Amino acid sequence: MDHISIDLLPIIVYLIMGALTIIMACLIGKRIRDEKLQRRELELFSKTLFEQGQMQLFNPDMPLDEQIDLLPYDSRFEFPKDRLILGRTLGQGAFGRVVKAQAIGLDESDESESTTVAVKMLKERADSNQRKALMAELKILIHLGRHLNIVNLLGAVTKNLVKGELLVIVEYCQFGNLRHYLIANRENFINQLHPLTGKIDRSIIRNIPQS
Known part of the structure; x- marks a missing residue:
């Protein structure tokens, strides 16, 4: 009997280890599934909050940049991705980039x-x-809406926001980077701010270079 028990000991150990491995794998798998489900629910909640906002909580006396999440997304700006032809990269940073593109049918007329x-x-x-x-x-x-002195928003692609895809369509600046353009044309700059009032005085034209 003792001899048989000794022979069965490795098998029993292997069975116990196998059972523990299966249990651990099931627990880890369940945890991963739960985390994915929670992440999915959070993403869906974020998309709903992004689209609908919470204007009932908006405080006009507080700075706008502290209440961005409360503003709703205007679906009139939604643009079909299949009518957007992406082209060359205009600029990029560590986490984002800007590309030149063609938008087909952006003008509803x-x-x-x-x-x-x-x-x-x-x-x-x-x-x-x-x-x-x-x-x-x-x-x-x-x-902000449209304004002559800013790069205006033309549309956006948000349909796959839960998958992390977001495209923001803005006006194309044919003269390139604003900073570079201003530096290159600094000799043509006309300071029309009145030194006493601090307001724009359009009568100040003395800095216009002579042709």
Whole structure:
């Protein structure tokens, strides 16, 4: 009997170790599934909050940049991705890039017309913080509306926001980077701020170079 028990001992040990391994694998698998489910629910909640906002909590006396999440997304800016033809890269940073593109039918009066635009997007390695920053920028541009002195928002692609895809379509600046343009043309700059009032005085034209 003792001899038989000794022979069975390794088998019993292997069976116990195998059972423990299976249990651990099941527990780890369940944890991974639960984390994915929680992440999915959080992403869906974030998308709902992004689209609908919470204007009932908006405080007009507080700075806008502290309440961006409360602003709703205006679905009128949604643009079909299949009508957006992406081109060469205009600029990029650590987590995002801007590309030149053609938007087909951006002008509702002519759905076949192609408009040159710039598209801001995130790189694959961007995390949720960078995505939230781009979402906040989109909402700010919507809130600001159109203005002659800013790069205006033309549209956005948000259908796959839960998968991390967000494209922000803005006006294309044919003269390139604003900073570089201002530096290159600094000799032509006319300071029209009145030294006493601090307001623009359009009568100040003395800095115009003579041709």
